[in-house]
Amino acid sequence: MSEKKTRSVTRRKFIHDTSLAVIGTTLLTGAPGLLFSETGKPVKSTVVLIRDKNVLDDKGATRPDVVQDMLDKAVIALTGENDPVKGWKSIIRPEDIVGIKTNVWKYINTTSAVEKALKKGVMDAGVGEQNISISDRGVLRDPIFKKATALINARPMRTHHWSGVGSLIKNYIMFIPNPSSIHNDSCADLGKLWNLPLVKDKTRLNVLVMFTPQFHNVGPHGFNPKYVWKYYGMLVGFDPVAIDYMGLNIILSQRKLFFGEDRPLSPHAKHIAYADTRHHIGNADPKNINLIKIGYEKDILI
Amino acid sequence: MAANDLTSLKSIAGSLPSKISGWEKSSTEGFYTPENLYEYINGNAELFISYDFRNMITLIYNKDDSDEITVDIFDMGKLANAYGVFSHSRENEDRFISDEVESEYGGGLLTFWKGQYYISILAYPETEEIKMVVKQIAKRISEMIPGQSIKPVIVSQLPPDDLAPFSIRYFYHYIWLNSYSFVSSENILNLGKDTEAVLAKYYPDKENKNPTIFLLINYSDINKAKKASRSFEKNYLPDSENGFARLSDGNWAGIEQNGNMIAIVLKAPDRVYAEALLSKVKYE
Numbered sequence: 001m002s003e004k005k006t007r008s009v010t011r012r013k014f015i016h017d018t019s020l021a022v023i024g025t026t027l028l029t030g031a032p033g034l035l036f037s038e039t040g041k042p043v044k045s046t047v048v049l050i051r052d053k054n055v056l057d058d059k060g061a062t063r064p065d066v067v068q069d070m071l072d073k074a075v076i077a078l079t080g081e082n083d084p085v086k087g088w089k090s091i092i093r094p095e096d097i098v099g100i101k102t103n104v105w106k107y108i109n110t111t112s113a114v115e116k117a118l119k120k121g122v123m124d125a126g127v128g129e130q131n132i133s134i135s136d137r138g139v140l141r142d143p144i145f146k147k148a149t150a151l152i153n154a155r156p157m158r159t160h161h162w163s164g165v166g167s168l169i170k171n172y173i174m175f176i177p178n179p180s181s182i183h184n185d186s187c188a189d190l191g192k193l194w195n196l197p198l199v200k201d202k203t204r205l206n207v208l209v210m211f212t213p214q215f216h217n218v219g220p221h222g223f224n225p226k227y228v229w230k231y232y233g234m235l236v237g238f239d240p241v242a243i244d245y246m247g248l249n250i251i252l253s254q255r256k257l258f259f260g261e262d263r264p265l266s267p268h269a270k271h272i273a274y275a276d277t278r279h280h281i282g283n284a285d286p287k288n289i290n291l292i293k294i295g296y297e298k299d300i301l302i
Numbered sequence: 303m304a305a306n307d308l309t310s311l312k313s314i315a316g317s318l319p320s321k322i323s324g325w326e327k328s329s330t331e332g333f334y335t336p337e338n339l340y341e342y343i344n345g346n347a348e349l350f351i352s353y354d355f356r357n358m359i360t361l362i363y364n365k366d367d368s369d370e371i372t373v374d375i376f377d378m379g380k381l382a383n384a385y386g387v388f389s390h391s392r393e394n395e396d397r398f399i400s401d402e403v404e405s406e407y408g409g410g411l412l413t414f415w416k417g418q419y420y421i422s423i424l425a426y427p428e429t430e431e432i433k434m435v436v437k438q439i440a441k442r443i444s445e446m447i448p449g450q451s452i453k454p455v456i457v458s459q460l461p462p463d464d465l466a467p468f469s470i471r472y473f474y475h476y477i478w479l480n481s482y483s484f485v486s487s488e489n490i491l492n493l494g495k496d497t498e499a500v501l502a503k504y505y506p507d508k509e510n511k512n513p514t515i516f517l518l519i520n521y522s523d524i525n526k527a528k529k530a531s532r533s534f535e536k537n538y539l540p541d542s543e544n545g546f547a548r549l550s551d552g553n554w555a556g557i558e559q560n561g562n563m564i565a566i567v568l569k570a571p572d573r574v575y576a577e578a579l580l581s582k583v584k585y586e
Contacts, residue, residue: 160346180348220350221346223411224408266477266480266482
């Protein structure tokens with residue numbers, strides 16, 4: 001039996017073990033429902049791109065109420081439920097112990113607004129606050145992450161000197177004690193992080209924050225505000241590879257727009273394609289990605 | 303300077319004023335080597351290691367507890383590496399510090415190179431006041447570094463006509479081969495520490511935004527150049543005729559080996575232009 005077929009059988013078994021309501025949702029939306037945490041990539045991945053021009057105030061700061069609204073809408077679209085709480089309940093169980101893997105990069109981070117909105121969603125699903133932790137560089141020392149039954153993965157999209165882009169896939173690099181050990185071949189095999197025991201089969205939701213993404217790298221810190229633009233968006237879904245693929249294409253489109261010519265990333269963000277073809281954790285083939293667009297459409301770039 | 307000799311870096315950092323227009327220099331400095339640079343700039347460390355970085359010093363200027371200016375001085379071991387890392391991602395060049403120093407300033411980030419040093423000064427968020435402080439710091443650093451900034455000879459061997467000067471990238475790690483056009487994920491040109499390469503864009507038609515890409519590589523001996531040439535033809539131009547081929551995107555590519563050197567043209571609009579560029583390389 002092929003590897004692909006094996007995963008398919010596993011997926012069907014998981015559906016069988018899940019509530020009828022979730023099964024209905026899954027079939028309705030084409031989204032994998034609880035399947036996102038299962039080994040192997042889904043046949044088709046749904047990615048929600050939600051944008052709202054009001055998410056940034058006049059000074060460029062994130063508006064928490066708008067972020068909450070965006071996440072609510074994304075969860076509804078993704079799960080097919082009619083309200084966000086029901087949506088979250090189809091993602092997280094009350095008995096789950098939940099680690100929210102964030103990203104604290106000094107210049108562009110996940111934002112506290114996104115972290116709080118995610119935590120609210122997890123609590124709305126019935127998880128007690130004592131069973132939730134938000135962390136980035138401390139995940140290996142965090143007692144909640146050590147015994148987590150579920151993970152939420154959230155980070156901003158930006159270009160990166162060595163991996164091409166800082167992606168959802170890459171956000172799990174802190175689950176290894178020596179992150180630089182995976183830098184070989186421009187981080188080509190970041191996908192294998194997702195098979196670590198601490199991580200494997202646990203990720204329930206991925207959020208790629210694209211309020212102010214960075215599309216070009218200069219200098220040792222890889223940051224220059226000159227190459228940051230207001231995109232006002234978030235990509236939300238179950239499949240990190242499919243989301244990263246979409247985020248990457250938005251970055252590439254912005255590069256073309258800004259530089260006036262095709263400008264491939266250097267180095268090429270090969271880890272996204274390899275996460276599909278080599279590590280089989282998701283879809284990087286647009287034929288297998290269903291993109292749902294919600295909200296502000298101007299300069300959407302995809 | 304020996305790999306772990308921090309004397310010069312400390313001397314440069316120590317010469318910086320303790321106070322500039324209300325900005326105070328931090329009392330502590332950070333030192334990093336190739337072994338622990340990732341602790342400071344994580345994945346970005348690989349960029350510097352790919353240019354054989356030796357060690358670096360970092361310090362901060364603070365004002366009002368919130369704003370800060372981060373000064374990073376990298377000892378790259380030799381001039382070529384300092385130029386290489388500067389050229390890696392700059393989009394422009396200015397004379398922000400002085401006529402003698404190549405730099406790029408924008409958005410609060412100043413990068414420049416002088417001698418074997420690459421310097422970054424990041425002030426975010428940017429204001430006109432901070433910009434002037436950055437300039438003062440940069441001038442002082444520049445004054446502390448003796449000598450001139452002389453680019454690697456291979457840069458001057460590029461064909462001069464139609465060249466976009468700020469597009470020149472100097473490197474020897476194969477990963478940077480794909481900076482302008484994807485060539486390969488593998489090291490099909492056998493690049494390494496004993497080679498040096500320059501990549502540049504050429505615009506044959508000023509109205510046309512599609513540049514031709516030119517690559518020039520210097521190997522340590524003729525046999526290595528020949529071997530790399532064969533590898534490129536086999537992997538990238540399997541259907542070539544005398545080293546030239548029209549690829550599936552309609553553009554032309556070509557390769558020429560001359561002594562220790564290889565010249566490669568990618569994305570040329572036609573074969574005539576590809577051949578013309580190759581003929582203008584200033585081989586020694």
